[in-house]
Amino acid sequence: MRHNRGVPETTPSGALRLVVAINPSASFGRTHGAGTRVVEALRHDGHHVDELQAVDFATLKAEAGVALAGHPDALIVVGGDGMVSLGVNLLAETQTPLGIVPTGTGNDSALGLGIPFEFDAALAHLRAGLTVLSALSAAEPRPLEESVGALASPAAGAPAGAPGVRTIDLGRLSHAGGELWFASALSAGLDALINERANQMRRPRGASRYTIALLIELLRLRARTYSLVVDGVARKVDSVLLTVANNRSIGGGMLVAPDASLDDGALDLFIVAPVSRLKFLRIFPRVFKGTHSGLDIVELTRVHTVEVDAPDIIAYADGERVGPLPVTVTVAPGALRVLA
Numbered sequence: 537m538r539h540n541r542g543v544p545e546t547t548p549s550g551a552l553r554l555v556v557a558i559n560p561s562a563s564f565g566r567t568h569g570a571g572t573r574v575v576e577a578l579r580h581d582g583h584h585v586d587e588l589q590a591v592d593f594a595t596l597k598a599e600a601g602v603a604l605a606g607h608p609d610a611l612i613v614v615g616g617d618g619m620v621s622l623g624v625n626l627l628a629e630t631q632t633p634l635g636i637v638p639t640g641t642g643n644d645s646a647l648g649l650g651i652p653f654e655f656d657a658a659l660a661h662l663r664a665g666l667t668v669l670s671a672l673s674a675a676e677p678r679p680l681e682e683s684v685g686a687l688a689s690p691a692a693g694a695p696a697g698a699p700g701v702r703t704i705d706l707g708r709l710s711h712a713g714g715e716l717w718f719a720s721a722l723s724a725g726l727d728a729l730i731n732e733r734a735n736q737m738r739r740p741r742g743a744s745r746y747t748i749a750l751l752i753e754l755l756r757l758r759a760r761t762y763s764l765v766v767d768g769v770a771r772k773v774d775s776v777l778l779t780v781a782n783n784r785s786i787g788g789g790m791l792v793a794p795d796a797s798l799d800d801g802a803l804d805l806f807i808v809a810p811v812s813r814l815k816f817l818r819i820f821p822r823v824f825k826g827t828h829s830g831l832d833i834v835e836l837t838r839v840h841t842v843e844v845d846a847p848d849i850i851a852y853a854d855g856e857r858v859g860p861l862p863v864t865v866t867v868a869p870g871a872l873r874v875l876a
């Protein structure tokens with residue numbers, strides 16, 4: 537469903553041409569209405585907004601792809617990590633920046649980018665980023681290398697720490713079904729199993745579905761033998777939880793890679809060795825807080841390319857289903873511009 541108030545080819549000075557893609561069912565519908573408020577606020581600011589909502593994710597992605605062919609100044613997604621995934625996969629290796637208003641159950645990408653979760657604060661953050669983007673767009677055209685330099689991290693055109701236009705790395709993933717991109721993490725262990733189980737459940741309809749899936753998968757916890765090729769070196773490792781992270785957290789704030797950076801040109805391979813259920817439950821809170829790095833059962837390695845294979849695992853990237861392992865993940869430095 538498109539609510540397009542005729543996005544013009546050119547706009548008055550300062551006004552931007554924006555595409556806003558909304559997931560009305562993010563957070564199981566609890567944040568319904570947030571997208572419309574974003575659109576109204578941006579139109580009030582004088583921007584030309586192409587508002588997109590669809591019956592499902594695939595239709596929304598197709599509509600956003602069509603809208604991007606018109607070369608808007610930015611794509612803004614309103615939703616959780618799934619919607620960030622939609623934006624990332626449409627914008628990777630383009631110059632069009634991604635804006636995020638986090639309204640999902642999992643907002644790890646927004647967390648890593650320092651985007652606030654509270655709606656008014658998130659909107660203010662987005663507006664500040666758009667102001668910088670307007671200023672950059674209005675600036676005289678410059679040679680390409682100079683423009684790229686000016687748009688590199690930290691947030692270009694803004695005081696240090698303030699929202700602007702940043703460049704971040706992405707993970708590029710290839711698997712039997714094709715290629716895709718992720719901003720936060722590839723999940724290939726316990727969290728992937730929890731996601732897969734929650735997705736297969738019809739009830740309950742709220743976020744407690746993830747809690748139930750987590751409890752079931754904890755009861756079934758068992759190590760798998762992974763075949764890895766890490767930066768060209770093959771190894772086998774037994775693990776219960778294995779993640780290739782670009783960002784610091786997964787699963788709505790679990791700080792698996794507390795020292796990861798979105799713009800260091802590297803990924804963090806996080807491996808938890810086989811443990812008893814009891815021990816796993818004991819270390820779980822430390823994983824949430826990111827104070828697990830010193831534990832002997834936790835391995836964290838900075839990597840650039842990883843092949844991951846293991847039996848019976850459906851991989852997830854940024855909370856979206858990828859398909860069965862094996863997958864190959866490679867860091868793509870500076871592959872995405874973001875408003876943050």
Ligand SMILES: Nc1ncnc2c1ncn2[C@@H]1O[C@H](COP(=O)(O)OP(=O)(O)OP(=O)(O)O)[C@@H](O)[C@H]1O
Nearest residue numbers: 559562563591592593615616617618619640641642
């Ligand atoms: N109309 C819709 N538009 C977009 N996505 C939708 C729609 N209806 C359901 N979805 C589902 O929402 C998921 C993405 O949700 P998002 O990440 O934005 O929020 P979330 O509350 O964190 O969701 P989840 O926890 O289920 O990933 C997609 O996997 C998609 O299948």
